[in-house]
Amino acid sequence: MxxxxxxxxxxxxxxxxxxxxxxxxxxxxxxxxxxxxxxxxxxxxxxxxxxxxxxxxxxxxxxxxxxxxxxxxxxxxxxxxxxxxxxxxxxxxxxxxxxxxxxSALSEDMKTFLDRVGGELNAIAADYEGAFVEEKPFHRGLHVKAVYERNPKEANAALARGLEVDPGDYFVTEGKNLVEFSATTxxxxxxxxxxxxxxxxxxxxxxxxxxxxxxxxxxxxxxxxxxxxxxxxxxxxxxxxxxxxxxxxxxxxxxxxxxxxxxx
Ligand SMILES: [Mg+2]
Structure with a gap:
């Protein structure tokens, strides 16, 4: 390969x-x-x-x-x-x-998960100017691109905190300047x-x-x-x-x- x-x-x-x-x-x-x-x-x-x-x-x-x-x-x-x-x-x-x-529909369990994770991510985003939480039907994502452009170290710290949020039975993935939690497989x-x-x-x-x-x-x-x-x-x-x-x-x-x- x-x-x-x-x-x-x-x-x-x-x-x-x-x-x-x-x-x-x-x-x-x-x-x-x-x-x-x-x-x-x-x-x-x-x-x-x-x-x-x-x-x-x-x-x-x-x-x-x-x-x-x-x-x-x-x-x-x-x-x-x-x-x-x-x-x-x-x-x-x-x-x-x-x-x-x-x-496509969300179960009650998925909704509870997204509400909890969204709340925790919003609390993190509030500590970093330019950070925000994107809400999608099946996902909550912490975006730090604007933070990265100002201060890469701060952006990485925000992402690290995002990764500490408990995904429970669901999933978390890392993208570019993004930590995203998913309520779907x-x-x-x-x-x-x-x-x-x-x-x-x-x-x-x-x-x-x-x-x-x-x-x-x-x-x-x-x-x-x-x-x-x-x-x-x-x-x-x-x-x-x-x-x-x-x-x-x-x-x-x-x-x-x-x-x-x-x-x-
Ligand atoms: Mg792409």
Whole structure:
């Protein structure tokens, strides 16, 4: 595995992988949103989206036997504020706990857990200027990006305190400047496993930049499927793109290969 991930740029091997993916019978193209299709921002509802990537995803969804989805850590309502595409593009939110058009419900036990954790995280956030707690249907997350920009040491101290909050029978994950508690076992991995069946995909490509996207890469059957890691860091993905702009180039390259395959 030491040969992976392969760098996308100027790589004949990458082009070969893309051509093979493009010639699968039913292709499912799934992308994370923040840090993959859009840049991060301190205002989470004012993020600069890469329009070329959006156009490519939209084009995939219009092709025969080809499906596209955005799969985000954001809750579905939040994702819809920043991600412009709708059906036939599928939308998955809350790290896979929500899907556009499907019901999802919290048990009393989950609600009690989220109330407790939310309260404890808010108490921590109050001690750090710029820290805040994001509430999603299935998650409570302590965000410290603004703290980090002012004082990385303080941000790490806040995150450490966040990690001391008891997850009980549930789950806690660390992201970039984020500690998040989850009242669901859904991950991007479980979402991909479920929805690849929904569209009866013969190959799945999934792109993502954060540690939570590794759940997605882990369920892929590479190299038939393909994980694409955005940016630096350890990964289970077979391909790496450098940044958000290169995500667009990757998607455009795959789209062209898919169009060529379908018309020949
Ligand atoms: Mg991301």
């Amino acid at each position: 030491s040969d992976f991930p392969i760098a996308f740029r100027d790589s004949a091997q990458a082009q070969e992988i893309i051509n093979k993916l493009a010639s699968t019978e039913r292709l499912f193209v799934v992308s994370d949103f923040d840090g993959t299709l859009a840049h991060h921002s301190t205002d989470i509802y004012a993020v600069p989206v890469n329009q070329d990537s959006i156009d490519a995803l939209s084009a995939f969804a219009e092709l025969p036997n080809t499906f596209a989805a955005a799969l985000s850590g954001r809750h579905l309502d939040g994702l819809k504020k920043v991600f412009p595409l709708r059906a036939p593009v599928l939308l998955g939110g809350s790290h896979g706990a929500e899907t556009e058009g499907e019901e 859904a991950t991007k991995g479980t979402w991909l496993e479920t929805h690849r069946k929904t569209v009866d995909a013969t190959a799945v490509v999934f792109l993502g930049d954060d540690t939570t996207d590794e759940h997605g890469f882990a369920v892929l059957d590479q190299p038939n499927d393909l994980g694409v890691k955005v940016g630096d860091g350890d990964t289970g993905a077979y391909l790496r793109v450098a940044d958000i702009d290169e995500v667009a180039t990757f998607l455009q390259t795959l789209l062209k290969a898919r169009q060529d395959f379908l018309t020949n």
